[in-house]
Amino acid sequence: MALMPVSDALASVLAGAEPLAEEMVALDDAFHRVLARDVAARRTQPPAAMSAMDGYAVRAGDAAKIDSELTLIGEVAAGRPFAGTVGAGEAVRIFTGGVVPDGADAVVIQEDTVADGKRITIKEAAIAGRHIRPAGVDFSEGDVLLRARTRLTERDLALAAGMNHPRLPVHRRPMVAILATGDELVMPGATPGPGQIVYSNGYALHALARSEGAETVDLGIAADTLEATTAGIRRGREAGADILVTTGGASVGDHDLVQQALKAEGIAMAFWKIAMRPGKPMMHGRLGAMRVIGLPGNPVSSYVCGFLFLVPLIRALSGGSMIHHRRERAVLGRDVGANDQREDYLRARLETRDDGTLTAFPVNHQDSSLLANLAAAQALLVRAPFAPRAEAGALCEVLRLPA
Ligand SMILES: Nc1nc2c(c(=O)[nH]1)N[C@H]1C(S)=C(S)[C@@H](COP(=O)(O)OP(=O)(O)OC[C@H]3O[C@@H](n4cnc5c(N)ncnc54)[C@H](O)[C@@H]3O)O[C@H]1N2
Numbered sequence: 516m517a518l519m520p521v522s523d524a525l526a527s528v529l530a531g532a533e534p535l536a537e538e539m540v541a542l543d544d545a546f547h548r549v550l551a552r553d554v555a556a557r558r559t560q561p562p563a564a565m566s567a568m569d570g571y572a573v574r575a576g577d578a579a580k581i582d583s584e585l586t587l588i589g590e591v592a593a594g595r596p597f598a599g600t601v602g603a604g605e606a607v608r609i610f611t612g613g614v615v616p617d618g619a620d621a622v623v624i625q626e627d628t629v630a631d632g633k634r635i636t637i638k639e640a641a642i643a644g645r646h647i648r649p650a651g652v653d654f655s656e657g658d659v660l661l662r663a664r665t666r667l668t669e670r671d672l673a674l675a676a677g678m679n680h681p682r683l684p685v686h687r688r689p690m691v692a693i694l695a696t697g698d699e700l701v702m703p704g705a706t707p708g709p710g711q712i713v714y715s716n717g718y719a720l721h722a723l724a725r726s727e728g729a730e731t732v733d734l735g736i737a738a739d740t741l742e743a744t745t746a747g748i749r750r751g752r753e754a755g756a757d758i759l760v761t762t763g764g765a766s767v768g769d770h771d772l773v774q775q776a777l778k779a780e781g782i783a784m785a786f787w788k789i790a791m792r793p794g795k796p797m798m799h800g801r802l803g804a805m806r807v808i809g810l811p812g813n814p815v816s817s818y819v820c821g822f823l824f825l826v827p828l829i830r831a832l833s834g835g836s837m838i839h840h841r842r843e844r845a846v847l848g849r850d851v852g853a854n855d856q857r858e859d860y861l862r863a864r865l866e867t868r869d870d871g872t873l874t875a876f877p878v879n880h881q882d883s884s885l886l887a888n889l890a891a892a893q894a895l896l897v898r899a900p901f902a903p904r905a906e907a908g909a910l911c912e913v914l915r916l917p918a
């Protein structure tokens with residue numbers, strides 16, 4: 516049977532994946548969330564002309580000549596404007612962030628003056644507008660400075676605060692529930708019995724999902740029985756998961772029960788088995804509103820499929836505009852053989868040569884159980900189905916893994 520191409524599988528996973536509902540969150544909670552609406556400034560910044568320096572607010576015409584003498588008539592500090600007007604031959608002491616008083620049109624920095632009581636002698640000619648930030652030079656009330664679908668950076672948060680927004684409208688985070696399966700799994704730190712394996716897949720998947728902004732729920736490890744697997748799936752639904760991720764039990768063995776349990780629960784299956792290595796037995800479908808991604812159990816397969824399918828799905832539900840991983844051009848660091856019908860995602864180390872060329876070195880052993888090689892890799896080198904043998908130095912495409 517022909518396996519489904521990776522691009523079709525990804526399109527199927529993303530079909531109908533609209534941003535989740537909007538919620539208001541405090542600025543501190545909005546970091547890396549996706550804006551649900553355009554946000555306009557609620558105020559003008561600065562609200563009035565303000566001094567950029569510590570010095571004296573003057574009329575430029577009065578202080579255009581070296582050794583002009585002016586009379587000090589008052590002081591303005593940040594937050595405490597001067598009520599009067601600067602008249603001919605007058606100066607007002609001003610500090611950075613102070614509102615430029617009426618009448619003044621320049622600031623002379625204090626290093627360019629000599630003060631003697633109320634007599635201020637100018638030592639550097641004033642220029643109109645100098646050291647003054649005009650009202651609204653940053654932004655004006657009503658300016659739309661943050662757009663819907665923006666993933667908020669720390670600078671955006673500062674801007675939103677400056678625009679006087681204590682809270683922002685963002686899309687709800689997708690909730691990802693992760694269910695492991697397998698009688699052989701024991702938790703890290705336990706003493707594995709004969710033939711037992713230490714549970715590892717979930718650690719990478721939880722961290723990956725969280726780093727993409729999802730909330731995660733751990734549904735634990737289901738034993739290899741239909742009852743236990745079904746109970747795990749139901750816990751995911753009860754938790755209100757937007758996405759249920761299962762790991763293991765996806766293949767054709769007698770103990771691979773995930774698909775059977777999902778079918779018994781009424782899944783609308785979109786696909787099972789894709790033309791990809793690692794990750795061939797991956798499955799996908801919908802259980803009501805909950806999207807299900809059934810990952811293979813091999814640790815590398817579960818991670819690579821999580822990276823390629825779960826991450827874009829989380830991004831789409833989160834509302835972001837950058838959903839897809841970006842492929843980068845690189846050159847092969849060593850020869851690779853011809854590929855078969857499965858699109859290959861080879862674990863590779865990356866080096867940047869002195870001339871800026873990115874070079875990808877596929878690790879020697881690509882078996883999908885090898886966690887050490889996965890951890891040592893910085894990228895996945897993508898080999899198209901039936902790609903011919905390629906030699907070191909040939910162009911290739913890589914997907915960078917999260918640092
Ligand atoms: N006759 C066939 N056999 C297999 C096929 C096939 O097409 N025909 N596909 C192979 C491929 S490709 C993969 S990938 C695996 C995936 O199988 P399962 O999804 O059923 O995975 P399991 O059998 O449950 O586990 C595989 C392996 O991974 C270990 N594992 C499982 N879960 C975890 C976990 N949470 N943490 C750490 N390690 C885990 C498990 O102990 C097994 O060693 O099937 C091939 N077989």
Ligand code: MOO
Pocket residue numbers: 791792793794795796811813815816883
């Ligand atoms: O697809 Mo499996 O993931 O090759 O080992």
